[in-house]
Amino acid sequence: MKATINGRELAWDETGSGRTILFLHGFPFNRQLWYNQMQAVPKGWRGVAMDLRGFGESAGSDDPQYTMDMFADDAAALLTHLRVRRAVICGLSMGGYIALAMQRRYPSMVGGLILADTRATADGEQEKQNRLQLAQRVQAEGNGVVVDSMMQKLFAPVTPYTKPKVAEFVRGMMSAARPESIARALLGMAVRPNSEPDLRNISVPTLVIVGAEDQITDRGQAQLMARAIRGSQIEVIPEAGHVSNLEAPEIFNEAVRRLLASF
Numbered sequence: 713m714k715a716t717i718n719g720r721e722l723a724w725d726e727t728g729s730g731r732t733i734l735f736l737h738g739f740p741f742n743r744q745l746w747y748n749q750m751q752a753v754p755k756g757w758r759g760v761a762m763d764l765r766g767f768g769e770s771a772g773s774d775d776p777q778y779t780m781d782m783f784a785d786d787a788a789a790l791l792t793h794l795r796v797r798r799a800v801i802c803g804l805s806m807g808g809y810i811a812l813a814m815q816r817r818y819p820s821m822v823g824g825l826i827l828a829d830t831r832a833t834a835d836g837e838q839e840k841q842n843r844l845q846l847a848q849r850v851q852a853e854g855n856g857v858v859v860d861s862m863m864q865k866l867f868a869p870v871t872p873y874t875k876p877k878v879a880e881f882v883r884g885m886m887s888a889a890r891p892e893s894i895a896r897a898l899l900g901m902a903v904r905p906n907s908e909p910d911l912r913n914i915s916v917p918t919l920v921i922v923g924a925e926d927q928i929t930d931r932g933q934a935q936l937m938a939r940a941i942r943g944s945q946i947e948v949i950p951e952a953g954h955v956s957n958l959e960a961p962e963i964f965n966e967a968v969r970r971l972l973a974s975f
């Protein structure tokens with residue numbers, strides 16, 4: 713589906729009816745990331761998977777950076793468009809940074825959180841520099857440079873052998889991303905704030921998920937969030953990396969189902 717929301721055309725998929733779970737994809741993916749989860753949305757729940765601005769079928773904007781706050785504003789505006797006052801927000805990696813921005817900016821809209829393969833901390837100086845350089849290279853050379861570097865670290869070592877279709881699917885999503893959106897999201901991630909102090913204010917049901925072999929946002933980061941968020945649950949998925957929802961969909965979906973059943 714598509715509509716003009718918060719000043720630009722945004723695209724999303726919907727399934728089921730009832731309480732809402734909103735899925736926010738990571739970088740540099742699109743809403744197709746969630747195809748397994750959308751198929752498994754339990755009865756009594758409505759799944760909404762959106763394309764973030766500039767990704768998939770959602771229009772971009774001229775802003776030099778796509779900040780996590782901008783993405784959060786778009787997501788909140790989509791929920792308002794759908795007449796949803798409160799939703800469970802499920803974000804993977806950059807989607808998790810956005811979920812935490814939503815929690816900060818729209819706490820009354822966040823009824824629950826699923827923070828998958830993500831972290832609350834901000835970038836360090838070196839990481840910021842790397843993102844700035846990568847953003848320049850993407851604009852000069854195209855997105856192949858990001859696709860190649862991400863393919864090295866996205867998966868558990870076994871995944872490309874045991875699930876070659878998953879690896880190719882992820883490569884396809886990244887190859888389809890627009891270089892200017894990749895660059896703007898990189899610059900936006902580089903300036904995201906440290907969300908650690910906010911974790912103590914979270915009082916909604918929260919599930920932290922991490923692939924045991926995530927090389928981008930590791931288990932230590934997940935444990936830090938789970939310790940700081942009162943009453944949260946943590947699921948560490950064996951033999952899964954940074955895209956644990958695709959590498960181990962059954963375990964991921966079962967953990968989501970358990971959280972949703974607690975409402």
Ligand code: MLT
Nearest residue numbers: 738739804805806807928
């Ligand atoms: C993502 O998967 O969204 C990114 O790897 C997050 C990041 O680069 O920090």
